[in-house]
Amino acid sequence: xxxxxxxxxxxxxxxxxxxxxxxxxxxxxxxxxxxxxxxxxxxxxxxxxxxxxxxxxxxxxxxxxxxxxxxxxxxxxxxxxxxxxxxxxxxxxxxxxxxxxxxxxxxxxxxxxxxxxxxxxxxxxxxxxxxxxxxxxxxxxxxxxxxxxxxxxxxxxxxxxxxxxxxxxxxxxxxxxxxxxxxxxxxxxxxxxxxxxxxxxxxxxxxxxxxxxxxxxxxxxxxxxxxxxxxxxxxxxxxxxxxxxxxxxxxxxxxxxxxxxxxxxxxxxxxxxxxxxxxxxxxxxxxxxxxxxxxxxxxxxxxxxxxxxxxxxxxxxxxxxxxxxxxxxxxxxxxxxxxxxxxxxxxxxxxxxxxxxxxxxxxxxxxxxxxxxxx
Numbered sequence: 001x002x003x004x005x006x007x008x009x010x011x012x013x014x015x016x017x018x019x020x021x022x023x024x025x026x027x028x029x030x031x032x033x034x035x036x037x038x039x040x041x042x043x044x045x046x047x048x049x050x051x052x053x054x055x056x057x058x059x060x061x062x063x064x065x066x067x068x069x070x071x072x073x074x075x076x077x078x079x080x081x082x083x084x085x086x087x088x089x090x091x092x093x094x095x096x097x098x099x100x101x102x103x104x105x106x107x108x109x110x111x112x113x114x115x116x117x118x119x120x121x122x123x124x125x126x127x128x129x130x131x132x133x134x135x136x137x138x139x140x141x142x143x144x145x146x147x148x149x150x151x152x153x154x155x156x157x158x159x160x161x162x163x164x165x166x167x168x169x170x171x172x173x174x175x176x177x178x179x180x181x182x183x184x185x186x187x188x189x190x191x192x193x194x195x196x197x198x199x200x201x202x203x204x205x206x207x208x209x210x211x212x213x214x215x216x217x218x219x220x221x222x223x224x225x226x227x228x229x230x231x232x233x234x235x236x237x238x239x240x241x242x243x244x245x246x247x248x249x250x251x252x253x254x255x256x257x258x259x260x261x262x263x264x265x266x267x268x269x270x271x272x273x274x275x276x277x278x279x280x281x282x283x284x285x286x287x288x289x290x291x292x293x294x295x296x297x298x299x300x301x302x303x304x305x306x307x308x309x310x311x312x313x314x315x316x317x318x319x320x321x322x323x324x325x326x327x328x329x330x331x332x333x334x335x336x337x338x339x340x341x342x343x344x345x346x347x348x349x350x351x352x353x354x355x356x357x358x359x360x361x362x363x364x365x366x367x368x369x370x371x372x373x374x375x
Contacts, residue, residue, distance in 0.1 A: 054081040148249035151374035156201030170322040176208035200315040203367030206343035217338025231372035284311035289328035293351035318367030
């Protein structure tokens with residue numbers, strides 16, 4: 001009986017001890033994923049590749065993050081989420097490449113994710129024809145046009161080092177962002193395969209156009225602007241003064257038209273004898289709606305003529321709210337200065353004979369097309 005009592009006491013003691021420490025560690029779950037590039041993407045070796053990864057953990061903390069590209073660990077990536085611009089080595093071969101992400105929790109749990117892509121080399125640089133230039137960064141061929149003493153791209157710039165979702169505009173804090181109209185993704189190759197990219201090029205926020213994070217702006221009156229920005233070597237982003245040189249030259253070549261019409265108290269109509277329809281001479285033949293201001297400026301009713309081959313067309317924009325917008329009556333382009341309320345810009349509108357120059361600026365978060373001018 002004494003032995004049984006001792007045994008019962010010992011068991012009860014163990015139970016009591018167990019109750020005091022009844023705090024089992026919850027099971028830990030970790031997940032991870034690579035959001036860019038996409039599985040099966042075709043990636044140009046000559047361009048930087050943006051890799052994005054993220055992970056979740058339901059208890060504890062993430063203790064280790066390892067990103068490997070082609071089996072080689074990337075030491076700069078140590079935490080999630082991340083966005084890393086990877087530059088390929090000069091001897092990188094074409095073909096298949098695996099990107100691997102491994103995430104470990106502080107309790108020993110682990111998750112992995114992988115993406116398989118195909119690397120391609122850029123095509124040999126094509127020889128430009130007459131009235132053309134080639135951007136050596138991506139071999140894109142642009143039409144060019146000489147107007148007066150200036151040489152302009154006759155197309156919107158289409159250089160796309162990376163692409164952002166439009167929602168990124170809403171949270172921009174001075175970083176360069178790149179959009180393709182009506183494309184809501186982050187795959188450069190997929191964006192380049194859209195019809196909007198092929199027709200309208202790229203929408204750059206002002207920081208991307210200037211090619212500098214937290215840019216503060218340059219002299220609006222500088223000729224040349226001195227800002228290469230995102231333009232290719234030998235070309236630059238035009239200042240407001242350079243757009244005015246273009247407008248003034250074209251205006252001097254054009255015949256006067258009836259414009260700024262007003263009616264006096266006797267019903268007689270009067271017009272400014274010096275009106276010149278610069279918009280019509282520079283606007284491309286496609287994409288424009290009928291003018292809503294042909295009563296004041298009657299020659300607008302005749303539509304665009306593209307007399308000088310600059311081919312300005314409506315190309316849409318990305319609003320700072322994170323959505324795309326389109327107008328068939330206007331086209332906006334960035335200039336190089338920062339004004340009292342935002343970045344400088346100019347507008348071509350089929351409701352006005354001339355170019356409209358911003359007085360106060362607009363938020364640099366927006367995405368506009370740009371035209372480059374030769375150095």
